[in-house]
Amino acid sequence: MAAIHRSSxxxxxxxxxxxGMAHANEGGPGLTTFRPLPPYxxxxxxxxxxxxxxxxxxxxxxxxxxxxxxxxxxxxxxxxERGLDYRPAQAANDHERMVGQIEGILDAKxxxxxxxxxxxxxxxxxxxxxxxxxxxxxxxxxxPATTILNAPQYLTGKVLGDxxxxxxxxxxxxxxxxxxxxxxxxxxxxxxxxxxxxxLRTVPGAVVVADISPPTVxxxxxxxxxxxxxxxxxxxxVVLGADTVVLGALRALREAGKARADQFLGGIDGEPSAVAExxxxxxxxxxxxxxSPIFGYALGQQAADWLDGKSxxxxxxxxxxxxxxxxxxQYEADVADPASVYKDVRRRDEYLRRYGNICFDTRDQxxxxxxxxxx
Numbered sequence: 001m002a003a004i005h006r007s008s009x010x011x012x013x014x015x016x017x018x019x020g021m022a023h024a025n026e027g028g029p030g031l032t033t034f035r036p037l038p039p040y041x042x043x044x045x046x047x048x049x050x051x052x053x054x055x056x057x058x059x060x061x062x063x064x065x066x067x068x069x070x071x072x073x074x075x076x077x078x079x080x081e082r083g084l085d086y087r088p089a090q091a092a093n094d095h096e097r098m099v100g101q102i103e104g105i106l107d108a109k110x111x112x113x114x115x116x117x118x119x120x121x122x123x124x125x126x127x128x129x130x131x132x133x134x135x136x137x138x139x140x141x142x143x144p145a146t147t148i149l150n151a152p153q154y155l156t157g158k159v160l161g162d163x164x165x166x167x168x169x170x171x172x173x174x175x176x177x178x179x180x181x182x183x184x185x186x187x188x189x190x191x192x193x194x195x196x197x198x199x200l201r202t203v204p205g206a207v208v209v210a211d212i213s214p215p216t217v218x219x220x221x222x223x224x225x226x227x228x229x230x231x232x233x234x235x236x237x238v239v240l241g242a243d244t245v246v247l248g249a250l251r252a253l254r255e256a257g258k259a260r261a262d263q264f265l266g267g268i269d270g271e272p273s274a275v276a277e278x279x280x281x282x283x284x285x286x287x288x289x290x291x292s293p294i295f296g297y298a299l300g301q302q303a304a305d306w307l308d309g310k311s312x313x314x315x316x317x318x319x320x321x322x323x324x325x326x327x328x329x330q331y332e333a334d335v336a337d338p339a340s341v342y343k344d345v346r347r348r349d350e351y352l353r354r355y356g357n358i359c360f361d362t363r364d365q366x367x368x369x370x371x372x373x374x375x
Contacts, residue, residue: 027128048361053133059089060115061091084307114300148371149299150317150318150372159322168264214241218244246265267286270291270321270335289321293335
């Protein structure tokens with residue numbers, strides 16, 4: 001998901017700085033300290049509609065990995081259905097470029113923005129300006145935002161870690177050399193890797209030979225890091241991380257002639273390439289789905305609701321689901337048609353959980369703290 005580079009202490013400083021900006025300019029700091037949010041109430045009365053803003057839904061996209069392409073596809077489907085002009089902007093992992101793109105979106109008076117921040121600390125001030133303009137702002141993980149989309153990160157990592165631990169016990173005689181390709185520097189994603197470590201500790205014979213962050217969160221970064229690891233540890237049994245970096249690790253293993261059918265490679269995000277690998281029955285054994293087209297579609301629908309004067313959730317969980325050969329067919333059908341999932345309450349609730357209420361008239365209640373349902 002999105003990149004985070006500082007500690008929670010930095011976020012406290014950002015909130016204080018934001019408070020000063022709010023008094024100097026036109027908007028408030030939002031909600032800056034953690035508080036639990038009640039379940040979303042769809043029966044809340046309508047509010048005012050934003051004025052002087054266009055029916056444009058923009059997507060500030062960090063990079064072109066498949067997970068983000070899925071978000072974009074869901075947003076575009078919702079925009080088309082609701083009569084919004086969809087405008088994606090790809091930053092290629094350049095936070096300065098993303099800031100410039102969002103400033104252009106602000107100048108164009110776009111009515112809605114969804115962002116997958118490259119550097120949330122650098123992006124926070126310009127996102128606040130978009131919020132103060134009256135536009136809808138949804139973010140994938142970090143604040144500030146009208147709606148924050150997150151996953152229960154510890155649970156997400158636990159789902160994958162438990163799958164790996166079970167495989168080591170049942171298929172590898174409780175012994176394995178394990179590589180963790182982490183993002184521990186990303187504040188909000190760190191709990192998923194803590195959960196993986198906790199799960200692996202239940203198997204005494206599982207030895208973590210590398211616990212390290214790749215240089216970039218993409219396939220090339222995963223491949224580069226795996227090549228380095230293989231120099232010292234040529235026989236690896238388990239690799240865990242985000243799908244995009246684990247797919248890169250698989251590429252490096254194949255290049256080195258070290259890929260084996262009895263290995264357990266597992267990732268998070270449900271990337272199409274990971275799903276394809278699982279279906280082939282090779283080293284890639286599991287992916288924890290976060291169903292990006294489905295939550296992208298939900299964010300797009302909420303953006304349109306906001307522009308129509310309706311109350312929308314302040315936060316959403318995207319619920320983790322372990323993909324196996326037994327359930328991949330239904331999952332693929334769901335992500336291929338996110339509209340039908342969103343409109344079917346039972347199916348939607350398998351993927352999404354919504355919290356809190358906010359609308360144009362209460363936009364000063366936007367979230368400006370690191371929200372997670374697990375807190």
